[in-house]
Every structure is written in C-alpha cells, then in structure tokens.
Amino acid sequence: MFKNEDILKQLNWRYAVKRFDASKKISAADWEVLEQSLLLAPSSYGLQPWKFFIVQNPEVRKKLREASWRQSQVEDCSHFVVFTTRTDIIEKDIERFLERISQVRSVTMESLAGFKKSIMGDVIHGPRREVIKWWTHRQAYIAMGFLMETAALMSIDTCPLEGIEPNTYDQILNLQDSGYETIAAVALGYRSAEDKSQGNKKVRFDKNDVIQFV
Numbered sequence: 001m002f003k004n005e006d007i008l009k010q011l012n013w014r015y016a017v018k019r020f021d022a023s024k025k026i027s028a029a030d031w032e033v034l035e036q037s038l039l040l041a042p043s044s045y046g047l048q049p050w051k052f053f054i055v056q057n058p059e060v061r062k063k064l065r066e067a068s069w070r071q072s073q074v075e076d077c078s079h080f081v082v083f084t085t086r087t088d089i090i091e092k093d094i095e096r097f098l099e100r101i102s103q104v105r106s107v108t109m110e111s112l113a114g115f116k117k118s119i120m121g122d123v124i125h126g127p128r129r130e131v132i133k134w135w136t137h138r139q140a141y142i143a144m145g146f147l148m149e150t151a152a153l154m155s156i157d158t159c160p161l162e163g164i165e166p167n168t169y170d171q172i173l174n175l176q177d178s179g180y181e182t183i184a185a186v187a188l189g190y191r192s193a194e195d196k197s198q199g200n201k202k203v204r205f206d207k208n209d210v211i212q213f214v
Contacts, residue, residue: 078189
C-alpha cells in the first residue's frame with residue numbers, strides 16, 4: 001500500500017512531458033501493469049465502449065506525429081496509446097457484454113435479463129441515446145485518468161494529447177467503418193533530462209476555489 005505522502009509526492013512529480021528520452025523504454029513487466037490499468041478502468045454499466053491502440057510501428061508513429069501538430073512525444077515516447085470509442089452503442093454490444101458477465105461469473109443469461117432491460121432502457125431507448133457518442137467519449141477519459149495515475153505511481157512519465165487530428169488518426173489506423181473513432185492519445189516513457197518543463201512549479205487554484213463541501 002502506498003502511504004498518503006508517497007501518493008502526493010508522485011502526483012506532484014507528474015507533469016505533461018514535453019520531451020521524452022527516446023533511448024529509455026518501459027519494461028515488459030511494467031507495461032503489463034499499465035495495460036491492466038486500462039483493462040481495469042471503470043465505465044458506466046461496465047460496458048467498456050472503447051478500444052486502445054498501442055502504436056509501436058515507427059512508420060505509423062511518424063504519420064501520427066504529422067497529425068499531432070508535429071509534437072515530438074508521439075515518436076520519442078516508449079509506448080503510444082491511442083484512445084478510441086464506439087461511435088454508437090447497439091443491442092448487440094450490450095448482449096456481448098452480458099455474455100462476458102455470464103462467462104466470468106458463471107451465471108445464466110436469463111438471470112441478467114433485468115440488468116439488460118435497465119441498460120437498454122437508458123442507452124438504447126432513453127434520453128442518453130441522443131448523446132451516446134459524447135457519453136462514450138467521457139467513459140474513455142476515465143480510462144485515460146487510470147492509466148496516467150498508475151504510471152505516476154510507477155514513476156513512469158506521460159503526456160496526454162488532444163492536440164491531434166482525430167479524423168486523420170482514423171484514416172491512418174484504418175478505423176473507417178470499424179465502429180470506433182479516435183478521441184485522444186497518451187504518450188508514455190521517461191522524461192528527457194533536457195526537458196525544461198520538468199522544473200516548472202505546478203499552477204493550481206487554491207482548494208477553496210475548486211472544492212466545496214455541501
């Protein structure tokens with residue numbers, strides 16, 4: 001278990017790396033933990049309306065850098081994760097999830113009928129249907145937070161990227177007609193000693209300005 005002071009130390013240590021040391025790579029054992037943080041991230045109803053692309057191919061990364069305002073982190077980081085989400089949620093997606101529950105928990109599909117009705121009433125037939133794409137986007141940002149905090153606790157650097165061209169990413173990753181679309185990305189690795197940003201103090205509003213007890 002991390003002590004409270006250790007958690008705060010790592011959260012203060014974390015920053016959005018502007019320059020990675022391309023010679024330093026995340027070990028296979030450490031990457032397994034980071035990968036699990038994505039798999040264990042929570043989502044509404046547990047539906048997991050996402051897919052994470054781990055881009056290691058140098059040529060693909062070069063193309064993605066061009067579609068990322070030429071930010072060097074895309075090519076210099078150890079691991080580059082592209083976050084994509086479902087463009088829609090249909091009954092087939094819900095049934096697939098329920099089948100997985102049945103398999104993992106050794107319960108019958110019949111016993112999950114009430115749960116299915118609840119999800120269907122909200123996601124398929126309810127008002128959420130009108131904003132379903134934006135709803136799936138918000139789910140993915142939860143997973144992004146999980147990944148970045150896990151990395152910070154492991155002293156592994158990250159940089160979230162929304163300064164990208166999602167449609168171009170979709171073309172490069174061949175996502176057209178896949179049912180998924182790009183929303184953001186995260187570069188992971190180890191900061192370069194030459195990254196001047198690492199010495200900057202964090203600028204945050206006072207807690208009384210942003211936290212209110214009711």
